[in-house]
Amino acid sequence: MGRVDIKQLTKRYNEGSKEEVVAVKDLDLTIEDGEFLVLVGPSGCGKSTTLRCLAGLEIPTGGSIELDGEDVTDNRPKERGVAMVFQNYALYPHMTVRENMRFGLKITTDLSGAELDEKVEWAADLLDITELLDKKPKELSGGQQQRVALGRAIVRDPAIFLMDEPLSNLDAKLRTQMRTELQQLQDDLDVTTIYVTHDQTEAMTMGDRIAVLDKGELQQAGTPLECYHEPANKFVAGFIGSPSMNFLDVTYRNGRLEADAFTYEITPEIERALENAPTELSLGVRPGDIQLADPAVENAIPATVEVVEPMGEVSQLYLDIGGSSYTASVSGELRIDSDQRLHVVFPPDRIHLFDRRTGRAVKNRESIDENETLDSHLVTPE
Ligand code: ADP
Numbered sequence: 440m441g442r443v444d445i446k447q448l449t450k451r452y453n454e455g456s457k458e459e460v461v462a463v464k465d466l467d468l469t470i471e472d473g474e475f476l477v478l479v480g481p482s483g484c485g486k487s488t489t490l491r492c493l494a495g496l497e498i499p500t501g502g503s504i505e506l507d508g509e510d511v512t513d514n515r516p517k518e519r520g521v522a523m524v525f526q527n528y529a530l531y532p533h534m535t536v537r538e539n540m541r542f543g544l545k546i547t548t549d550l551s552g553a554e555l556d557e558k559v560e561w562a563a564d565l566l567d568i569t570e571l572l573d574k575k576p577k578e579l580s581g582g583q584q585q586r587v588a589l590g591r592a593i594v595r596d597p598a599i600f601l602m603d604e605p606l607s608n609l610d611a612k613l614r615t616q617m618r619t620e621l622q623q624l625q626d627d628l629d630v631t632t633i634y635v636t637h638d639q640t641e642a643m644t645m646g647d648r649i650a651v652l653d654k655g656e657l658q659q660a661g662t663p664l665e666c667y668h669e670p671a672n673k674f675v676a677g678f679i680g681s682p683s684m685n686f687l688d689v690t691y692r693n694g695r696l697e698a699d700a701f702t703y704e705i706t707p708e709i710e711r712a713l714e715n716a717p718t719e720l721s722l723g724v725r726p727g728d729i730q731l732a733d734p735a736v737e738n739a740i741p742a743t744v745e746v747v748e749p750m751g752e753v754s755q756l757y758l759d760i761g762g763s764s765y766t767a768s769v770s771g772e773l774r775i776d777s778d779q780r781l782h783v784v785f786p787p788d789r790i791h792l793f794d795r796r797t798g799r800a801v802k803n804r805e806s807i808d809e810n811e812t813l814d815s816h817l818v819t820p821e
Contacts, residue, residue: 440472440507441472441473441506441507441599441630441631442469442471442507442508443468443469443493443506443631443633444469444503444504445466445468445469445470445489445493445502445504446467446503446505447465447466447467447501448467448489448492448501448504449461449464449465449466449500449502450463450488450489450492450497450499450500450655451500461655462655463485463488463489463492463499464485464655465502465656466485466489466652468650468657468660470631471631472631473630474631474648475622475634475645475646475648476631476632476633476634476646476647476648476650477635477636477642477645477648477649477650478490478634478635478649478652479641479649479651479652480637480653480658481637481653482637484654484655485652485654485655485656486603486635486636487635488655489635490523490601490603490633490635493521493599493601493633494516494521494523494601495514495515495517495518495519495521496523498513499512506521506598506599507598517547519599520597520599521598521599521600521601522591522592522593522597522599522601523592523600523602523603524585524592524600524603525588525603525605526603526604526608527608528576528585528587528588529588530576530584531576532575532576532577533575534575534576535572535573535574536563536568536571536572536573536574536575536587536590537559537563537572537573539576539591540559540562540587540590540591540594541559541594542591543591543595544558544594544595558596559594560572561594562590562593562594563590565590565593565624566624567586568586568587568590571583571587581608581610581613582609582613582616585605585606585608585609585617588605589624597630598630598631599630599631599632599633600630600631600632601632602633602635604635604637605621605634606636606641607636607638618641618644618645622644622645634646639679639680639681640681642663643679644663646662646663647662648663649661649662649663649666649679651666651678651679653678658671658674658675659672667679667680668803668804668806668807670800671799671800672793672797672798672799673686673723673799673800676800677723682726682766683726683766684723684726684791685723685724685725685726685729685765686721686723686793687721687722687763687765688719688722688795689703689722690719691713691716691717691718691720696720698722698761699761700740700741700760700761700762701738701741703722703785704738705787706787706788708787708788709787712792712801713792713801713802716792716801717794717796717801719794719796720794720801721793721794721795722790722791723790723791723792724789724790724791726755726767726768727753727768728785728786728804729765729767729783730783730786731769731773731781731782731783732782732783732784733782736784737784738785738787739782739783739784740760740782740783740784740785741780741782742760742765742781743758743759743778743780743781744757744758744759744775744776744777744778744779744780744781745764746777747775747776747777749771753768753769753770753771754769754771754775755767755768756768756769758783788804788805789804790802791803
């Protein structure tokens, strides 16, 4: 079993001094048994500190951590049934792969030599590193070393895996491959995993759920698609998704959204959402949701193309709208040149509106169409 309850977790460094840092603030988060939770946020937001508190490597300033209902806040790392995998692998250079994987087990359990060997060989087989067992770390590639580090965690049969940016030292191709392998492995082993990364792509693709942190505070916990389509606030909206969501300052006045460069007529749905909302808002629209339009279309906004970045399937357009820069993703088959003038629309069912002062989401895009079944997308015979 491996359910984790983090309650009001706070960690301050250099408490009481001028250099005091609040690394984690009042964090409440439950991770269910077998769940793959990704802690994501920009550098310095408190991800590693949270993980280190879970591992028992840092003592929290306040709050508690429970594993399967038992308070382990003051337990030593060894007593927690957690195994941690680090970015830098942390393998012993003078030991072989077999010894590296065996060592931790040997000192924390009283398994016989034969049992230790059996476990190491089982994990090596699972990770496809059997032929590396008698090599030293320096003879291995980065990807192989990371597998050994994983193997060392797996043999310990932990209730919880804690992973701190384990893929960030690998090149892009290997990273993508290991991402899939790790997910598969976590699925097979069904061990609760808490995975730290600053990379929103990793978070989106790997997590059952993601928890987005900023400045030590939880911004949102939800499935990747919830965080993407229904961000709780402007921070999450801007952090999740690549290229990032565009934001424009607008004022809700006379039943419309007014910006310096345009006015936006709203639909009854948006009007309802704005009933008790403040007037100073930030309008958010994802690059892929911006559409090119005829100037006669309602809410068409004039834009000038600053730069075209062809990516193949899509092209990223950097657009100047009223002196500010915005990104739009359009079909790569369109011929568009820099300096070209065109019009765009932000479809009303795709826009997000945030309270400009607090950042809180006032209205998110309309829900994903549940009727979009696979059948309606299949190629069918003529
Ligand atoms: P992340 O993993 O999200 O990059 P960290 O948890 O490492 O963030 O750090 C959160 C904040 O705590 C940062 O401002 C960092 O500088 C500070 N911090 C982390 N470790 C220490 C430490 N040992 N002493 C003082 N400040 C620290």
